[in-house]
Each structure stands twice: as structure tokens, then as C-alpha cells.
Amino acid sequence: MQLSARNQLNGKVTGVEKGAVMANIKIEVSEPSTITAIITKESAEKLGLAEGDDVTAIIKSTEVIIGK
Amino acid sequence: MQLSARNQLNGKVTGVEKGAVMANIKIEVSEPSTITAIITKESAEKLGLAEGDDVTAIIKSTEVIIGK
Amino acid sequence: MQLSARNQLNGKVTGVEKGAVMANIKIEVSEPSTITAIITKESAEKLGLAEGDDVTAIIKSTEVIIGK
Amino acid sequence: MQLSARNQLNGKVTGVEKGAVMANIKIEVSEPSTITAIITKESAEKLGLAEGDDVTAIIKSTEVIIGK
Amino acid sequence: MQLSARNQLNGKVTGVEKGAVMANIKIEVSEPSTITAIITKESAEKLGLAEGDDVTAIIKSTEVIIGK
Amino acid sequence: MQLSARNQLNGKVTGVEKGAVMANIKIEVSEPSTITAIITKESAEKLGLAEGDDVTAIIKSTEVIIGK
Numbered sequence: 284m285q286l287s288a289r290n291q292l293n294g295k296v297t298g299v300e301k302g303a304v305m306a307n308i309k310i311e312v313s314e315p316s317t318i319t320a321i322i323t324k325e326s327a328e329k330l331g332l333a334e335g336d337d338v339t340a341i342i343k344s345t346e347v348i349i350g351k
Numbered sequence: 352m353q354l355s356a357r358n359q360l361n362g363k364v365t366g367v368e369k370g371a372v373m374a375n376i377k378i379e380v381s382e383p384s385t386i387t388a389i390i391t392k393e394s395a396e397k398l399g400l401a402e403g404d405d406v407t408a409i410i411k412s413t414e415v416i417i418g419k
Numbered sequence: 420m421q422l423s424a425r426n427q428l429n430g431k432v433t434g435v436e437k438g439a440v441m442a443n444i445k446i447e448v449s450e451p452s453t454i455t456a457i458i459t460k461e462s463a464e465k466l467g468l469a470e471g472d473d474v475t476a477i478i479k480s481t482e483v484i485i486g487k
Numbered sequence: 488m489q490l491s492a493r494n495q496l497n498g499k500v501t502g503v504e505k506g507a508v509m510a511n512i513k514i515e516v517s518e519p520s521t522i523t524a525i526i527t528k529e530s531a532e533k534l535g536l537a538e539g540d541d542v543t544a545i546i547k548s549t550e551v552i553i554g555k
Numbered sequence: 556m557q558l559s560a561r562n563q564l565n566g567k568v569t570g571v572e573k574g575a576v577m578a579n580i581k582i583e584v585s586e587p588s589t590i591t592a593i594i595t596k597e598s599a600e601k602l603g604l605a606e607g608d609d610v611t612a613i614i615k616s617t618e619v620i621i622g623k
Numbered sequence: 624m625q626l627s628a629r630n631q632l633n634g635k636v637t638g639v640e641k642g643a644v645m646a647n648i649k650i651e652v653s654e655p656s657t658i659t660a661i662i663t664k665e666s667a668e669k670l671g672l673a674e675g676d677d678v679t680a681i682i683k684s685t686e687v688i689i690g691k
Contacts, residue, residue, distance in 0.1 A: 285555050286409060286554050287462035287553040287555075289461070290412060290415070291409050294386065296401065297402060298402065300644060303437075304436060304440075304442065306389070306400075307388075308389075308390060308395065311383065312385070313383040315380060317365070318362065318377070318380055318415060319461075320376045321412040321415070321509070322417055324369045324372055325579065325659075327369060328369075330417065331419075333364065334365060334366065336363065338363070339624065341418055341688075342410055342415055343414070344357040344595055345481045348409040348410070348491050353601075355595075355602055368507075370509070370577075371572075371573075371574030371575060371577075372508075372572060373574070373577055375461065389595060389645070391523065395491070409490070409552075411552055413549045413550075413617045416627050416688075417627040418626050419624065420679065423623075423662040424545045424547045425666060426544075426545065426551070427543050430542060432542055433521070435536050437532075438643070439642030440528055440646065441525055441528060442528045442531035444526060444531065444536060446523075447520075448522055453501070453516075454496060454513070455514075455548040457548040458551075460505045460508060460510045462553070463503060466555045468510075468555065470503065474499070474500055474514060476496040477552040478551055478552070479494070479550070480523040480524055481525045482550035483522060483523070483525070483546055484524070484544075484620075484681075485530070486556040504575075509575075509576040527561060560683045562681065562683070565679050567676065568678055573667060578662055579660075580660045583656075583657055584656050588652050589649055590649070590652055592648045592687035592688070593684040594645070595645060596641045599641060604636055606639065607635060608636040609633070610634060611633050611634075612688075613630065613690050614687055615628045616629040619658060619659070619662075620682070621670065621680060
């Protein structure tokens with residue numbers, strides 16, 4: 284099944300911690316990858332984003348789905 | 352400012368495409384990194400996740416914030 | 420109160436499991452419904468999405484709000 | 488690939504509308520399904536959620552990934 | 556209909572900008588409010604969060620639903 | 624570091640509750656602020672959103688990142 288989600292990072296599980304309802308999973312990602320971020324045009328302009336800029340892609344852990 | 356978001360991937364902007372309201376930003380990430388994923392305990396058990404498993408971290412592009 | 424969220428699926432609670440901070444709720448949905456998905460144009464084109472395609476709508480459980 | 492995302496609703500595409508950056512996709516879902524919602528324990532208690540309750544599962548369209 | 560979403564901020568629309576698929580809405584919120592944030596225990600400990608701390612609640616605009 | 628996330632609400636921590644994996648953080652926000660919401664054009668039109676409308680900005684607690 285092909286997914287519409289643009290960001291798919293391959294890696295290895297290095298930690299599994301389970302609570303009563305949730306679980307915290309650690310994944311070591313070593314391959315280089317292209318991250319796609321959809322932000323508002325307003326934000327892109329306020330940050331003055333341009334090719335070559337050094338940036339950080341920030342992702343809340345509750346937004347990460349795991350495929351196996 | 353320190354952020355609670357666990358996943359912070361450094362990289363370089365390689366594409367900026369603006370529409371009327373949204374913008375599609377491409378970021379080349381080359382450094383290895385540890386991804387944290389919060390999933391349900393139920394999912395961790397159904398996938399039988401364990402250390403050493405080869406997996407894919409899947410992230411929708413609308414969930415990626417950019418820091419500059 | 421009318422909501423901007425396009426997807427509102429009526430159903431019956433069939434499970435309530437509480438942890439220290441979170442709760443896992445199961446809802447049986449039987450009515451047919453129209454799901455709206457907002458994805459990138461890029462993804463729509465890479466998947467070659469067209470009317471009549473058989474697809475799966477995938478939603479992380481942390482993204483589901485409950486109304487009662 | 489098995490996914491950790493609990494909610495996977497099968498259906499048929501009934502609409503594809505593309506903008507400059509985003510696309511609005513409509514999917515007719517007819518099969519009954521079990522929806523999993525992760526909410527705070529606090530919310531489950533404030534809503535007094537219990538088995539048999541009639542509820543609505545509310546999902547923002549930007550949170551729906553499509554598999555094909 | 557009562558919602559499980561903990562954060563409900565009342566305000567007045569001060570801007571509506573429509574694109575082909577999406578819309579950017581501005582809302583002036585003046586009432587004081589209590590924001591609930593669910594983060595990982597790990598993050599709460601790394602940030603050393605404690606009562607009385609001055610913090611910023613950060614919310615991506617694609618995560619805001621509007622009720623009217 | 625400047626963030627693309629449009630909504631940044633300053634406040635004070637008034638509660639920290641930790642479970643095995645997650646934590647529930649309460650933040651008192653008193654300053655007035657402008658909230659940006661990205662919804663579908665379709666939703667903006669169905670709700671008939673216009674300047675001056677009284678509305679509620681609804682945000683699931685799992686979508687709130689904390690900065691300190």
C-alpha cells in the first residue's frame with residue numbers, strides 16, 4: 284500500500300517503553316532523507332525561507348506513525 | 352527556548368513552493384537522528400515491536416514545524 | 420456549535436480503558452460516511468488518485484476528538 | 488507494511504480537488520468499523536464516557552492519510 | 556455537544572483569507588484561559604517543568620478547529 | 624530559533640501530572656492573542672465565517688508543544 288504521507292524514514296527500533304495506554308518507541312534513523320513540511324505561506328514569508336537555509340524540522344512524537 | 356517536541360532534525364532547505372494559503376518546503380536531512388514515536392500500547396503489541404526491528408517512521412507533512 | 424472539522428462519524432462506545440494520564444476509547448461506527456482528507460497536491464499526483472479508486476483512510480488515534 | 492495507526496477505513500474516492508499546494512479528497516466509506524480514540528483520562532471522565540454511549544468521532548481533514 | 560478537546564478559546568474572527576483548497580482564519584482571543592498540553596513524561600522531565608514556570612504553548616495552525 | 628508555528632501563547636505552568644509515558648501540563652494564559660487556524664475553504668464557507676463572528680478555537684491537548 285502506497286501512502287500519501289510524504290515523510291517515511293527507515294530505521295531500527297532501539298527502545299520500547301510501555302505504559303498503561305501509550306508506548307514510547309525510539310527509532311535510530313541513519314539514512315539521509317528529504318523531509319516535506321507544509322506550513323502557511325505567511326510563516327514561510329515571516330521566516331524568509333529560501334533554498335540553502337539551515338533549518339530544523341520539528342515533529343511532536345504523538346504525530347509519528349510506525350510501519351513494520 | 353527549549354521545546355518539548357522530541358524530534359528535531361537539522362537540515363538544509365532545498366525547495367520552497369508557495370500557494371495562496373500554504374507552502375510546501377523541502378528539507379535535506381543528512382545527520383543520523385533518534386526519532387521518538389508515541390503510539391498506543393495496543394499498536395506496539397499488535398506490531399510486536401522489539402529492539403532491533405527494522406521499521407519506518409511515517410510523518411504527515413502537515414505535522415512538521417520549521418525552526419530557523 | 421457547528422465545527423469546521425469535516426469528519427464527524429456517529430457511533431456507540433464499546434470500550435473505555437483508562438491509564439494514569441490517557442484513555443483509549445473504542446467506538447463502533449456503522450453508518451456510511453464521506454471522509455474528507457487534505458493531503459499535498461504532490462501526494463495526490465504521486466498516488467494518481469482518481470474518482471473510483473479503492474483507498475484506505477488512515478487516522479492516528481491521537482487525532483480523534485470525541486463529542487457527546 | 489503493517490501500520491501502528493489504529494484507524495484504517497476502506498472506501499472509494501468520490502472527489503479530487505487540487506489547489507496550488509494542497510488537495511481535497513473525498514472518500515465514501517460504507518463498511519462498519521471500530522474507531523480508536525486516544526483522549527485524556529480527564530476528558531473521558533468529564534464526558535462521563537461509558538460503554539453504550541452515543542458519541543461522534545471528530546477528525547480534522549488535515550489528519551487523514553490516504554493509502555492506495 | 557460536549558467535546559473531549561480540552562482547549563476551547565472563545566474569540567472574534569478578525570481575518571478570513573481563502574485559497575483554492577485551504578483558508579487562513581485569524582481569531583482575536585482576549586479571555587484568560589487554561590491550556591492543557593499532553594507531552595511525553597520524558598519531555599516534561601528534560602524541560603524540568605514545574606508549577607510557576609514561565610512557558611509558551613506552541614500550536615501549529617493546521618491543528619486548530621473552529622466552532623461557531 | 625524562530626518557529627513556523629503561528630500560535631505561541633505565553634503563560635505560567637499551574638499543573639504537572641505525570642503518568643508512565645505521558646504527562647498532562649496545565650498552563651494559565653492571560654495575555655490576549657491572535658490565533659491562526661488553517662481549515663478547508665469548504666469549512667470556512669459552510670460555517671459562513673466572516674470578520675466579527677464570535678467563534679471558539681478548539682485544540683486537542685496532544686497538539687500543544689511547550690517551549691521553556
